[in-house]
Amino acid sequence: MTEANSGQKKAVDELHKIAESIYNQIDDGKIPKMTLPLRTKGNIRFDPKHNVWKYGKATGARTAKKTNGAMMLLRTMYVLELIEDMIDTNKSSTLREMYYISEGWDKAKFHSQDESNYLAEDLEIATSCMREDFKLRPEENGASVIGNITIEEFDRKGRIKRINCLDDVGDSGYGIPYNVESDKVKLIESGAQFVIAIETGGMFDRLVENGFAEDYNAILVHLKGQPARSTRRFIKRLNEEMKLPVVVFTDGDPWSFRIFASVAYGAIKTAHISEYLATPSAEYIGITATDITNYNLPTDKLTDRDIQALHAELKDPRFADENWRNEIETMLKLNKKAEQQALAKYGLDYVTDKYLPEKLAPLGIMKR
């Protein structure tokens, strides 16, 4: 990362345009405002070209008429200045660092990191640039990969490291860096049959210990809850470039449905870049609501928040198909949820010997 690359040049130009627009509006005696697509579930539309969900046409105005809007516009100016500075001086900062940098912005300082992260995304949307172009990066997320895929990564010293994610790594696997674009990570070759993305660390470790990657020729990707952008991007590249089918294996609760949606359909928060992050062909293999009864799994009662979340999903256009509707309604009717690890009820090998084969066979992607 030496000279400002083309992405960064574009970013500087686009950010400048924002500042100019605000300046001109004030100079014309108007109330300054920015218009942005609404980032709500009511405003996501299916994009048939990419098979993912993107923001629709509804927009909202961020105006100086109200305190919140005025504050965000002011912060926008500070962030613009910070980004231009970083590009000029060839520095970069984490999102968290930006949040702390704002401590020095007096009135304009962020009250939470959510606020600063959200603004960084707003700027991506307003400029059609990626936050990497702004020299902003997330904290290392450390989601891990174990499986037969060989990659080449440029390390800190600019050297190329070739790594096979099955043979060259320990039990914690290959750590996915925050930048997984091809200038940083190249996918070389893979002997795997498919990718299995797993929600919880406990289940990831269980599959590692049971030798699932070797026995079934799978690439295990730990999602670590709601997956980071880099994890979703990495999965998408495995799917597109290596032609590997992707399955998603999560807990059986409303939040897990959303994890799957963000992998397969695109997350609401990042719907402006869904075509980079989402893997439309990904399949959900469980835990499903029907699994709870079929496998007679140990369960917990749904909490009020769970029930709210399920009702919200019934109104979420991404879940507006018959399968999902059935799943959600079944879970509401059962009033129960189950964890992945509940399968241990039938022994530690049950998940690899029975459950997953039963789930994967009908998809036609599992050969021993």
Add this chain to the structure above:
Amino acid sequence: MSSIAEELAKKQKEISVSEFFERNRQILGFDSQVKSLIMGVKEAVDNSLDACEEAGILPEVMVRIERIDKDEYKVTVEDNGPGIIKKAIPNVFGRLLYGSRFHAVRQSRGQQGIGISATVMFGQITTGKATTVRSKVANEDVAWELDLIINTKKNMPEVLREEPVIWDGKPHGTSVAFYMNGRYLSGKQSVMEYMKQTAIVNPHARMIFIDPENRKIVYERASDDLPPATKEIKPHPEGLELGRLINMANETKQKSLSKFLVNDFSRISDRLADEICKKAGLDPGRSNIKLQDRKENPNGLSLEDFKKIIAALGEVKIMAPQTDCLSPIGGNLIRKGLKNVLTDIKPEFYAHPVTRDPKVYAGNPFTVEVGIVYGGDLPKDQPVQILRFANRVPLLYQQGACAITKAIESTDWRRYGLEQRGGEGIPYGPAIILVHIASTKVPFTSEAKEAVATIPELQAEVELALKICGRSLKTHLNKKETKSKTKAKFDIVQVILPLIASKSAKIVGKPVPQLSGTITKIMNVVWIDDAVVYEKGRHKVRVTLYNYTPRSQKLNLHMVVPKEGFDYTGLQIFPAEVKDDGKMTWELRSIPSTQKVDINFTLKGLDQEAYDENEIYVSGIDPVLVIGADPLPGDWDVKRLEITETAPAVAEEEEDEVDYDEQKEAINDD
């Protein structure tokens, strides 16, 4: 010849009043250890305050509680009242039902003459110790000190010791010291709370309290004005009961029925007396008006005759009772009293207290007063605190059974800015509600005088007063909300927008743009900000008008100001009109866009409480353009001012845009 009846009659001994109360002490409120101590203090303090006021002396009352033993306390109450002559002391303190007030129709704290002697008796029963009274009247050289007990069988005082003493530096006054079993606690029902509440409704009294830990708390006098002396009045005929009428007729010294009606009752004229007699079918000149008795008084009035008189009284129109028998505290003094005692909790608002005109229930005049305190350190998530008073005496017990509480519960406080589930019950919020009932006869639920009985006329009056005071609270809360909204906009145009402008200018490398256009579009109001500051006997009033609209504005500003205090010296902008009732009008011919105008004036020589919030109205301008003042009400009757309508505000091209920053649901929705 002794029949069984005679035998029985021998056994039926007369029980003395004292004996009766000894056995039924809860009737007087001495039913728990904690309460007994409070009752003892209360009875003595009531007497002290009544005595001082009757003598026209500004009261100074000292209460000291000392712990003698595990359950035994010594209570000393000392006042600067007129003193009691030596001869009268034993009867005042040692005889139940002895007093001057039992038959008087007049507002006073003590009514039946039970209180202090009951306290003496209770102390005597529980500790076996005598009560010591010391008293000095102004024209005697020495004070007398007496130890006395009550002979409960005879209801008579017994003096154990009496001697003259020199009372240093005390021109006159009384001190009573008694021992009693009790328990000293702090909290909502405590001697401390009783003293505090007494200080609130008696701002003319200096109250000193020394607790068992020897800590001294002083409530200084907040006013040097004694409440006006209350007059004794005759009973008012409205709602008169038959038994009372007969008793009065039996005891009257009047020579005829019409003289009896005119002279023994209030508000009955000769003409009205004749009308009553006519309606009752009785001769106004009739002289024997005692109740008929076959043997003793065969020619008296029959029961039927008395019933006819009662019926006739109900049919004629009788004027409301005169009100000089009542002594309401008054709005200014309620506020002074509250402020004096509640300074610690720094309330943000004292609603303008309400004093209702006197009304009558069952022939007894009464008046209701209400005050509300809001905000400060008062807890937001608790039920409001209710302070109940009857004839300036705090009521600490039986809150639930009291008409005052019931009136509060049946008022919908949600309308007045307090939380209340379902619009009934005790409301929640950072508030204290004070209710004072003053009457010649407060209808208590029991002799312990802890709760006011739910008499419909009375409860309705309390509800009305609460509503009026509630409206004042609501006005304040509305004003506060407008202020905070306006403050937010102020913050935008004065702080945030200039920063956005300078930052964006720096990024694009251009000079900082002019802001006035944007500012007037964001605000688009004439903002009126006002303040009243009281210092050194003067109220300094400031009213600032900011024109944050895109064009020049003219308007008329109206205020209600106590004219007598208005100081014309040094006045910069003169009012165009001043009316006799203090309604003033300023004409502001032109306030240029983004400019402000200050109106400053001073009020001299007024009580601080007399003016603490500005009442501001505007006319001659589209009222939607104005924040911080209401449009002039129709009843103002402004004549010589031409009311010119300014062009209505040009509506901004308000495209119905969604506010992006109000749509945060997506953040945590994944």
